[in-house]
Amino acid sequence: xxxxxxxxxxxxxxxxxxxxxxxxxxxxxxxxxxxxxxxxxxxxxxxxxxxxxxxxxxxxxxxxxxxxxxxxxxxxxxxxxxxxxxxxxxxxxxxxxxxxxxxxxxxxxxxxxxxxxxxxxxxxxxxxxxxxxxxxxxxxxxxxxxxxxxxxxxxxxxxxxxxxxxxxxxxxxxxxxxxxxxxxxxxxxxxxxxxxxxxxxxxxxxxxxxxxxxxxxxxxxxxxxxxxxxxxxxxxxxxxxxxxxxxxxxxxxxxxxxxxxxxxxxxxxxxxxx
Amino acid sequence: xxxxxxxxxxxxxxxxxxxxxxxxxxxxxxxxxxxxxxxxxxxxxxxxxxxxxxxxxxxxxxxxxxxxxxxxxxxxxxxxxxxxxxxxxxxxxxxxxxxxxxxxxxxxxxxxxxxxxxxxxxxxxxxxxxxxxxxxxxxxxxxxxxxxxxxxxxxxxxxxxxxxxxxxxxxxxxxxxxxxxxxxxxxxxxxxxxxxxxxxxxxxxxxxxxxxxxxxxxxxxxxxxxxxxxxxxxxxxxxxxxxxxxxxxxxxxxxxxxxxxxxxxxxxxxxxxxxxxxxxxxxxxxxxxxxxxxxxxxxxxxxxxxxxxxxxxxxxxxxxxxxxxxxxxxxxxxxxxxxxxxxxxxxxxxxxxxxxxxxxxxxxxxxxxxxxxxxxx
Amino acid sequence: xxxxxxxxxxxxxxxxxxxxxxxxxxxxxxxxxxxxxxxxxxxxxxxxxxxxxxxxxxxxxxxxxxxxxxxxxxxxxxxxxxxxxxxxxxxxxxxxxxxxxxxxxxxxxxxxxxxxxxxxxxxxxxxxxxxxxxxxxxxxxxxxxxxxxxxxxxxxxxxxxxxxxxxxxxxxxxxxxxxxxxxxxxxxxxxxxxxxxxxxxxxxxxxxxxxxxxxxxxxxxxxxxxxxxxxxxxxxxxxxxxxxxxxxxxxxxxxxxxxxxxxxxxxxxxxxxxxxxxxxxxxxxxxxxxxxxxxxxx
Numbered sequence: 045x046x047x048x049x050x051x052x053x054x055x056x057x058x059x060x061x062x063x064x065x066x067x068x069x070x071x072x073x074x075x076x077x078x079x080x081x082x083x084x085x086x087x088x089x090x091x092x093x094x095x096x097x098x099x100x101x102x103x104x105x106x107x108x109x110x111x112x113x114x115x116x117x118x119x120x121x122x123x124x125x126x127x128x129x130x131x132x133x134x135x136x137x138x139x140x141x142x143x144x145x146x147x148x149x150x151x152x153x154x155x156x157x158x159x160x161x162x163x164x165x166x167x168x169x170x171x172x173x174x175x176x177x178x179x180x181x182x183x184x185x186x187x188x189x190x191x192x193x194x195x196x197x198x199x200x201x202x203x204x205x206x207x208x209x210x211x212x213x214x215x216x217x218x219x220x221x222x223x224x225x226x227x228x229x230x231x232x233x234x235x236x237x238x239x240x241x242x243x244x245x246x247x248x249x250x251x252x253x254x255x256x257x258x259x260x261x262x263x264x265x266x267x268x269x270x271x272x273x274x275x276x277x278x279x280x281x282x283x284x285x286x287x288x289x290x291x292x293x294x295x296x297x298x299x300x301x302x303x304x305x306x307x308x309x310x311x312x313x314x315x316x317x318x
Numbered sequence: 319x320x321x322x323x324x325x326x327x328x329x330x331x332x333x334x335x336x337x338x339x340x341x342x343x344x345x346x347x348x349x350x351x352x353x354x355x356x357x358x359x360x361x362x363x364x365x366x367x368x369x370x371x372x373x374x375x376x377x378x379x380x381x382x383x384x385x386x387x388x389x390x391x392x393x394x395x396x397x398x399x400x401x402x403x404x405x406x407x408x409x410x411x412x413x414x415x416x417x418x419x420x421x422x423x424x425x426x427x428x429x430x431x432x433x434x435x436x437x438x439x440x441x442x443x444x445x446x447x448x449x450x451x452x453x454x455x456x457x458x459x460x461x462x463x464x465x466x467x468x469x470x471x472x473x474x475x476x477x478x479x480x481x482x483x484x485x486x487x488x489x490x491x492x493x494x495x496x497x498x499x500x501x502x503x504x505x506x507x508x509x510x511x512x513x514x515x516x517x518x519x520x521x522x523x524x525x526x527x528x529x530x531x532x533x534x535x536x537x538x539x540x541x542x543x544x545x546x547x548x549x550x551x552x553x554x555x556x557x558x559x560x561x562x563x564x565x566x567x568x569x570x571x572x573x574x575x576x577x578x579x580x581x582x583x584x585x586x587x588x589x590x591x592x593x594x595x596x597x598x599x600x601x602x603x604x605x606x607x608x609x610x611x612x613x614x615x616x617x618x619x620x621x622x623x624x625x626x627x628x629x630x631x632x633x634x635x636x637x638x639x640x641x642x643x644x645x646x647x648x649x650x651x652x653x654x655x656x657x658x659x660x661x662x663x664x665x666x667x668x669x670x671x672x673x674x675x676x677x678x679x680x681x682x683x684x685x686x687x688x689x690x691x692x693x694x695x
Numbered sequence: 696x697x698x699x700x701x702x703x704x705x706x707x708x709x710x711x712x713x714x715x716x717x718x719x720x721x722x723x724x725x726x727x728x729x730x731x732x733x734x735x736x737x738x739x740x741x742x743x744x745x746x747x748x749x750x751x752x753x754x755x756x757x758x759x760x761x762x763x764x765x766x767x768x769x770x771x772x773x774x775x776x777x778x779x780x781x782x783x784x785x786x787x788x789x790x791x792x793x794x795x796x797x798x799x800x801x802x803x804x805x806x807x808x809x810x811x812x813x814x815x816x817x818x819x820x821x822x823x824x825x826x827x828x829x830x831x832x833x834x835x836x837x838x839x840x841x842x843x844x845x846x847x848x849x850x851x852x853x854x855x856x857x858x859x860x861x862x863x864x865x866x867x868x869x870x871x872x873x874x875x876x877x878x879x880x881x882x883x884x885x886x887x888x889x890x891x892x893x894x895x896x897x898x899x900x901x902x903x904x905x906x907x908x909x910x911x912x913x914x915x916x917x918x919x920x921x922x923x924x925x926x927x928x929x930x931x932x933x934x935x936x937x938x939x940x941x942x943x944x945x946x947x948x949x950x951x952x953x954x955x956x957x958x959x960x961x962x963x964x965x966x967x968x969x970x971x972x973x974x975x976x977x978x979x980x981x982x983x984x985x986x987x988x989x990x991x992x993x
Contacts, residue, residue, distance in 0.1 A: 061805070063797050063801050063804075063805055064805040064806070066798070066801065067798040067801025067802065067805070067806075068801070070794050070798040070874075071798065071816055071817070073794070073871075074817070076835065077820065077823075077827075077831035077871070078819075078820055078823060078828075078831075080831040080835060081823055081827055081828070136725055136729060137726065139722040139726060140722065140726035140727070142722055143718075143719045143720070143721075143722035143723035146719070147718055147722070155723060155727065158735070159726075159730070161734065162734055163925075163928075164928055164977065164980060165734075165973060166928060166931055166932020166933075166949070166969075166972060166973065166976065167929060167932055167933075168934065168953060168969065168972070169738075169741075169952075169969040169970075169972060169973050172741070172952060172956050172969050173741040173966075173969065174737050175956065176740060176741060177733075177736065177740055180740065194733055195733075197733075198729075198730075201726060216405075218405060219407050219409060219410075221394070222401070222403055222408075222409070223409075223420070224373075224394040224395050225372055225374070225395075225401045225467075226395075226400065226470070227395045227421050228395055228420075228424045229393070229395050236420075255821060259824055259825050261826060261935060262932075262933075262949075265953075266956070274824065275825070275826055278830075293824075294823040294827040297822055297823050298819065298822045298823045300822075301819070302815075302819055302822060305815050305818075305819075306815065309811055309815065
């Protein structure tokens with residue numbers, strides 16, 4: 045090995061690592077509000093405070109999460125809506141992705157366009173057009189769980205299709221031919237080869253769907269009628285009191301999802317190392 | 319024992335993709351238990367033919383029969399045929415054991431566990447049973463692919479250039495190995511390859527394909543020594559093709575005139591139609607001797623050659639000899655050490671035994687089947 | 696190795712192709728039907744709604760009079776909202792790009808073992824409610840907050856200046872909320888870049904920066920295009936940031952549409968504004984994608 049200069053001036057080190065440093069700074073910037081949410085969850089507000097400023101420290105928020113009227117109900121509704129919408133969107137979207145990648149037929153590019161359009165539509169437009177339709181069909185008195193789910197499936201569908209398609213395009217179709225060569229019929233091939241290999245993409249799509257749905261405000265606002273999901277509750281409560289338990293829930297959401305993802309990553313590494 | 323009742327037969331098999339004909343009216347019979355090679359350059363239709371036998375491609379017209387059973391329109395999983403794919407196509411999410419056991423389980427074989435373990439022993443991969451394909455080397459993956467197919471005891475085993483991804487030494491090893499397994503088990507092997515060395519080493523019978531058609535079928539020696547088309551003459555090994563005019567034929571011998579010099583060819587080795595023909599003779603069959611010297615009695619002679627290139631290739635010395643009519647002929651001489659090699663500019667006579675030349679139709683392309691730099695891999 | 700056949704017109708379509716086509720349609724139909732009913736149909740209906748006679752109302756009903764003048768009125772009255780929306784969204788997208796690109800680059804090339812962890816960190820903030828995050832910014836950027844005080848100290852802001860209720864806050868909010876949408880596609884593109892290409896560039900006398908400019912950046916363009924679209928389009932129609940971090944002086948088209956729909960119940964106006972917004976967005980997207988040269992985003 046040729047001799048390499050080991051003396052690295054600070055300037056040089058900086059230049060090599062400047063991009064990484066910027067990246068880390070940006071990441072820190074992204075976490076600032078999270079820090080605030082975490083801190084504010086311990087806040088003891090005095091009276092009505094629309095900007096939720098720091099007052100005094102307390103643990104009670106964490107032990108009285110469901111105290112504010114309707115908070116836990118809204119959480120429940122959000123979970124139910126998101127779970128249902130995720131299920132429907134994932135199933136429909138996966139089927140569509142398979143059709144678009146594996147089967148050639150006329151009208152493929154037109155179909156691709158129609159699927160892309162919802163992603164290109166501002167949420168206000170989507171929400172308002174759905175509401176207008178529900179009203180015109182006479183559904184305006186039954187706005188609630190079903191209409192919210194319908195709306196959520198709509199905007200999740202495109203994301204599912206794109207995600208699963210990406211995974212499928214990378215898959216070798218000869219594996220399915222090999223399966224059929226080895227006496228697996230079409231259904232067995234799908235069940236034993238295609239589906240397991242596509243599963244990471246499908247799971248990623250489902251997770252993306254769930255997060256989009258759980259956190260959605262604009263479209264939900266239009267189509268919810270009197271029902272209140274968690275984001276709607278947060279929006280509504282800024283007009284009334286501003287319970288610090290909201291920040292507790294926010295922190296909890298963060299922690300739960302974070303743990304989920306880290307666990308998934310660790311499990312993946314464990315399996316790869318086998 | 320060979321069982322004609324289980325021969326593989328292709329009848330008028332044709333496959334068209336739009337305007338392009340990949341396989342053109344193919345008819346051949348693969349005797350049960352033989353090692354059959356489909357040999358040809360890329361795009362000649364050999365892989366398409368294989369896929370039609372496997373059921374992964376529907377023929378446009380024609381039939382595929384195994385014994386008396388017409389399998390032409392049967393789905394792949396209904397045919398007694400298994401394939402070793404070019405890229406192995408091992409299931410990445412299953413272990414080696416599960417890969418090998420796959421076919422047995424689909425068919426509901428009860429003791430698949432033991433059979434799979436036995437097969438892994440046979441291909442010397444038993445210690446790796448719990449690993450995934452990505453954790454194995456190329457050669458090991460190839461053996462898994464083979465075991466996965468063989469374990470089902472198919473009527474016909476199809477191999478699609480299975481050794482292409484292996485390095486030279488490993489490839490040679492596997493060629494011997496495959497041949498040994500086939501002889502032991504007695505299953506019909508249909509092996510698709512573009513490597514003529516591979517085909518000649520392993521196969522009992524070779525079918526040379528070009529542009530969807532069969533140029534010639536026969537045993538490796540027959541194809542090599544007595545090619546019937548310029549494509550076969552050039553694709554298998556190398557040939558010198560010299561313009562010739564047929565003079566007459568008598569006594570099982572055909573007399574031809576090569577640019578003013580007379581030579582003879584055995585009648586059984588003449589495949590020319592009209593007056594004009596290509597006289598073909600392989601470079602290793604020619605003896606270059608000092609001009610004016612004596613040669614073996616009865617051998618054909620072409621005089622007036624001059625050495626223009628000498629290449630030492632270890633086993634042999636390869637000469638290019640310029641003939642009076644402008645053509646350069648190739649001569650390969652084994653380096654037995656008996657004689658020192660020629661040098662550039664030496665004048666030589668070319669001699670060969672009449673049993674070694676062949677005559678081909680003049681209107682065939684003399685460069686058909688030759689390897690160009692693009693073909694070389 | 697041959698792939699599936701594509702039959703040209705007039706030739707025999709073999710059984711295999713017909714089978715696969717049949718399955719293809721079957722699997723596509725449920726989803727397409729869903730989109731047709733809940734997306735295409737409402738959009739068409741929105742179009743018709745935009746042409747109702749504006750003199751009606753929610754209670755008395757609307758008469759369909761093909762009142763194209765609605766469009767003229769809407770644009771004339773609200774053109775400043777449109778301009779502001781596109782301006783805010785555009786600036787936010789640009790800043791987002793400037794921040795996200797280095798981050799994506801760092802993750803793709805400089806993160807080593809930490810790559811997957813950093814990716815998780817990029818989307819982690821999204822695990823809390825977007826409203827809560829925006830409300831946090833309201834606290835962070837408040838008049839008594841650290842940022843405002845700091846900027847006043849170093850004299851970028853006058854002593855009585857504020858960040859909240861200014862365009863700065865709204866744009867800052869917009870930028871923040873779309874960071875992952877920008878970062879992830881760019882990362883995906885960068886990740887696919889073959890490092891050997893950059894080495895080859897170096898071998899051919901390119902400095903690291905030139906290597907980036909000529910090789911890496913062009914190859915990452917599909918991701919940049921996807922990211923900017925995924926950011927700009929939702930940002931145009933956003934109204935939460937404007938509402939929580941700004942005042943009616945910073946309101947965007949989305950605010951107007953929301954109030955028209957839900958408060959005033961002025962459906963024709965809301966529909967008209969929605970469609971104009973959508974139309975402009977689509978036109979801008981098509982022009983942008985054509986210009987950037989990556990047609991096949993999907």
